[in-house]
Amino acid sequence: MRLKDKVAVVTGAAQGFGYGIAETYAREGAKVACLDIQGEAAKAAAAKIGKGAFGVACDVSRAEDVRTAFEKVTAALGPVDILVNNAGTSHRNKPIMEVSEEEFDRVFDVNVKSIFLTTRAVVPQMRAKGGGCIINIGSTAGIRPRPGLVWYNASKGAVNLGTKAMAIELAADKIRVCGVAPVAGETPLLATFMGEDTPEKRAAFKASVPLGRLSTPQDIADACLFLAEHDFLTGVVLEVDGGRCI
Numbered sequence: 001m002r003l004k005d006k007v008a009v010v011t012g013a014a015q016g017f018g019y020g021i022a023e024t025y026a027r028e029g030a031k032v033a034c035l036d037i038q039g040e041a042a043k044a045a046a047a048k049i050g051k052g053a054f055g056v057a058c059d060v061s062r063a064e065d066v067r068t069a070f071e072k073v074t075a076a077l078g079p080v081d082i083l084v085n086n087a088g089t090s091h092r093n094k095p096i097m098e099v100s101e102e103e104f105d106r107v108f109d110v111n112v113k114s115i116f117l118t119t120r121a122v123v124p125q126m127r128a129k130g131g132g133c134i135i136n137i138g139s140t141a142g143i144r145p146r147p148g149l150v151w152y153n154a155s156k157g158a159v160n161l162g163t164k165a166m167a168i169e170l171a172a173d174k175i176r177v178c179g180v181a182p183v184a185g186e187t188p189l190l191a192t193f194m195g196e197d198t199p200e201k202r203a204a205f206k207a208s209v210p211l212g213r214l215s216t217p218q219d220i221a222d223a224c225l226f227l228a229e230h231d232f233l234t235g236v237v238l239e240v241d242g243g244r245c246i
């Protein structure tokens, strides 16, 4: 077991990449808290994962929710060793002039402000414990943007760079901060990126990946496992993208 007895928090773990990460961490021996705005789905995901996984309702864009969720996690499992900031959202694929202010705010609150909030919750615990690992799920969108997703791309650029900025500042505390930048993946969010889920759109997305397929939750979970266990890696933003960013 590669993460035996580590305490891990995965946000957005009710489905998609987050579920895959939580399931993989639990299989490798971690005690996992699954946080999600869909509270019942988070609890159902944790029950399906088993192995002591624990579901908590939490909107990661809200300070009060994050504070109480981390209090629940530490009371149940102890201080956090590994935090995966995976919860994310996007405005539907559309021209820049059609994105509303509410959509812009939501994308930045869920994708970027959430990391500000969870950092404030875990860094004191990790400092007290002598170290820890934070993994932020960025995106190839923040490296090689696609049209129609301007503010999603920009939010993921902030996640990718924020990861490196956190890594350099927190290295003195032995808190490692790494990122994963997935290419378009087989999750419920994909339809939002494509604008409409048609065979033609799927074929076009696949054709943009040199290795000829979309990413899967297991691809992303394997990268998160590797980054969590290797204690000399920090500031790495690992592109899991079948060559999309070359």
Ligand SMILES: NC(=O)c1ccc[n+]([C@@H]2O[C@H](COP(=O)([O-])OP(=O)(O)OC[C@H]3O[C@@H](n4cnc5c(N)ncnc54)[C@H](O)[C@@H]3O)[C@@H](O)[C@H]2O)c1
Binding pocket: 011, 012, 013, 014, 015, 016, 017, 018, 035, 036, 037, 038, 058, 059, 060, 061, 086, 087, 088, 089, 110, 137, 138, 139, 140, 141, 181, 182, 183, 184, 185, 186, 187, 188, 189, 190, 193
């Ligand atoms: N699927 C892709 O093509 C793709 C590609 C690159 C990066 N990503 C990133 O991967 C991460 C996971 O995406 P996914 O594809 O699994 O999406 P998804 O929509 O399948 O799952 C996201 C999960 O996050 C939860 N969530 C959304 N807003 C939340 C909030 N405010 N608080 C708590 N939980 C919230 C949702 O309820 C859902 O369970 C996101 O950060 C996304 O931007 C996805």
